[in-house]
Amino acid sequence: MxxxxxxxxxxxxxxxxxxxxxxxxxxxxxxxxxxxxxxxxxxxxxxxxxxxxxxxxxxxxxxxxxxxxxxxxxxxxxxxxxxxxxxxxxxxxxxxxxxxxxxxxxxxxxxxxxxxxxxxxxxxxxxxxxxxxxxxxxxxxxxxxxxxxxxxxxxxxxxxxxxxxxxxxxxxxxxxxxxxxxxxxxxxxxxxxxxxxxxxxxxxxxxxxxxxxxxxxxxxxxxxxxxxxxxxxxxxxxxxxxxxxxxxxxxxxxxxRVERPADSAVARRGLGWFERFPARPASVISARTLTYWARDPRYRVALVAIPIAPIVMLLAFWVAGAGITVLALLPLPVMLLLLGWSLHNDVAMDSTAIWSHVASGIRGREDRAGRLAPVLVVGVPLAVIGSSLTVTVLGEWRILPAVIGLNLGVLFVAAGVASVFSVLMPYPTTRPGDSPFLQPQWSGSGSGRAQTMSIIVAMLLSLPPVWFALNAVFDVEFTANLWALLFGIGYGAVVLLLGVLIGGAVFNRSAPELIAVTQVYD
Structure with a gap:
């Protein structure tokens, strides 16, 4: 044989x-x-x-x-x-x-x-x-x-x-x-x-x-x-x-080992992201959220707006005479920070389906983990590819580990913080089907406080990986760069995990209030 x-x-x-x-x-x-x-x-x-x-x-x-x-x-x-x-x-x-x-x-x-x-x-x-x-x-x-x-x-x-x-x-x-x-x-x-x-x-x-x-x-x-x-x-x-x-x-x-055979009675074509995820609560929420991000104009407008802030900051720093190091390192972390932070009100954006999570008894950490899929699917490749382009522009490829650690750390931290704030301080937002530029009027706690607090906390918690990465960038040494990579990814993963667990606990405790907030203007 x-x-x-x-x-x-x-x-x-x-x-x-x-x-x-x-x-x-x-x-x-x-x-x-x-x-x-x-x-x-x-x-x-x-x-x-x-x-x-x-x-x-x-x-x-x-x-x-x-x-x-x-x-x-x-x-x-x-x-x-x-x-x-x-x-x-x-x-x-x-x-x-x-x-x-x-x-x-x-x-x-x-x-x-x-x-x-x-x-x-x-x-x-x-x-x-x-x-x-x-x-x-x-x-x-x-x-x-x-x-x-x-x-x-x-x-x-x-x-x-x-x-x-x-x-x-x-x-x-x-x-x-x-x-x-x-x-x-x-x-x-x-x-x-x-x-x-x-x-x-x-x-x-x-x-x-x-x-x-x-x-x-x-x-x-x-x-x-x-x-x-x-x-x-x-x-x-x-x-x-x-x-x-x-x-x-x-x-x-x-x-x-025998793989579990596919159920022939289940449709396998035309389901989009649902074909690519297993039939588990967090995975199904991931598939549905990815579908929203691909089809809902509210999410597309937010994605298009994310690169605008780094461009404005670059122009300001360029006019002020900043060096090439700052101009090359700045845009990508800011974009990733805003991308991860965009989840800070995902519960309100998903107002028509949040009740199904509560009614079906889905645990809060599964809801939190499932909603991370779009940010990670877009953000991780963006961080890795963008880091490669950044070091190429800088002309120093030895700092690639530190730059990757910086960008992934910022992304994970922002997503972890947003996972908590989206259930801790939700506020009504544009309803599905409405213009993405239309914001509802609500007399409760203002959206400005939730946005300001969430972005400030995300920026403060992002300082440790930024500090380690900048030390490795300006004092080029392989050991320091490797440590910056490991610390950035590890620290960001810990914050992300804590965000999912804390946000899940808040979700379990205040699920009825979340439904009330998301439906207050219906």
Whole structure:
């Protein structure tokens, strides 16, 4: 049966050349260009760098990025992969399937491209060739990490995420790719323009990861520097062994676990966001809220208005002679602050449906969590992609972790504060179907107090991640930037969680009053 998997792999390998003549010629040209690019990626760097140290830095960084992409990308995009569950109905044991899939991975176009790059890399680095046994063992170890890591990532994605959420995972992968593309271009330009720059700092960190350790170890061996040499080999070998040990239980679990079948009596088309969320209270509220944000003009007007404030602030700071750092860092946090704060009156905006939450006994934290979906769906990609563009404008890609921590921290804090204030101080707003520019007249507590207090609290609670991020931005150091990233995300997540829990408790306690407030002008 293992031989049949290999034959299936060979058939899949030749499939692009069995199409029509035009497509077959296109496949030949495409794969020839890919193999040429893989070989040139190994041949050209020695011609660009004058010193061995610069070449070692470049090889370690590029090798870590390529090997990391080979291992991590299958977690987000694995629709074309053979998976263990596809062979569950055949008379094969879990170990046979595991060995067959693992061994047959070498008969695939991605592996052949990686192999051509590895061979060209070893052939064009005479410093490495002075130690043939170590060179061979290390390059084989790189291939083992690639094969085992990609297999584990793909199987883990199918097992944990499942087919119903695969689209969300692919979307997350696409956002990350788009976000870091400008940074990658800027890093390449910085590296080739000034090879002695800050590129070395990040490379030294990558050299201690399982993806960069093999390449760093080869250059250390070639230069005679044995500091950390054994540890880097242990890191790479340990990661490969870990992937092997995890792969076999994953195959067994994949073949034994049965996904819950979709109910054929439930409509699966034409339901929009409801098709993409499970049938749980918070998820259903998320789907309905996302639908509102996409169709209700009241929400669209608010989204369009959010970028206006940063533009006005930019003009004011520009006229005042502010530097490029302030002008580049300011707009995105302000936009994210306003985006998260826009939830401060979501209960009143949802006045026609809030009664259904109370009548059905939905817990307050589920209501609060469900209403966060639009802000997170829009805000998280905006924060990641916008941070990438910000550091590109600033010309300093080393501060990317701090900028991401700053923006995500501000977003999470604003959303957490708004989750409390929307049930603590609600006020009537534009009714569904009315003009988004029409505001109801109400003699109770003014909307100004709720808006002012909520935005002030959000700004005050956002100061800690802003302070840590600015320290890391103005005093560029990798450790400080990493700490700013972790603190910003962690602090923001804690505030967001507390906002959901506190807002949920207030919702449970004052649900009848919320209905009264939202219907006071009907």
């Amino acid at each position: 293992v031989a049949r998997i290999f034959r299936l792999r060979v058939a899949l390998l030749a499939a692009p050349f069995r199409e029509t003549f035009t497509r077959s010629v296109g496949a030949v040209v495409t794969f020839a260009a890919l193999f040429a690019a893989a070989v040139l990626a190994a041949i050209l760097p020695p011609r660009w760098f004058a010193s061995t140290g610069q070449l070692a830095t470049f090889d370690t960084a590029v090798g870590a990025v390529i090997l990391g992409a080979v291992v991590l990308v299958p977690f987000f995009a694995n629709r074309g992969h053979l998976e263990p569950r596809q062979f569950a109905g055949y008379p094969m044991s879990a170990s046979q399937i595991a060995f067959g899939l693992l061994g047959s991975t070498v008969i695939s176009w991605p592996f052949l491209l990686l192999l051509s790059w590895i061979i060209a890399l070893g052939a064009t680095r005479p410093e490495w060739q002075a130690h043939p046994p170590a060179l061979t063992a290390t390059l084989v170890l790189v291939l083992v990490i690639a094969v085992c890591g990609a297999r584990v990532a793909s199987a883990l994605s199918r097992l944990v995420v499942g087919s119903d959420r695969a689209g969300i995972v692919r979307a997350v992968g696409s956002v990350l790719l788009v976000a870091f593309a400008p940074v990658a271009v800027f890093v390449a330009a910085t590296t080739f323009g000034d090879a002695d720059g800050a590129f070395v700092d990040v490379t030294s960190v990558l050299s201690w990861t399982p993806f960069g350790a093999p390449f760093a170890a080869l250059w250390q061996l070639a230069s005679g520097d044995e500091s950390g040499l054994a540890m880097r080999f242990i890191i790479a070998g340990g990661f490969a062994l870990l992937c092997l040990l995890v792969w076999f239980p994953l195959v067994k679990a994949s073949n034994e």
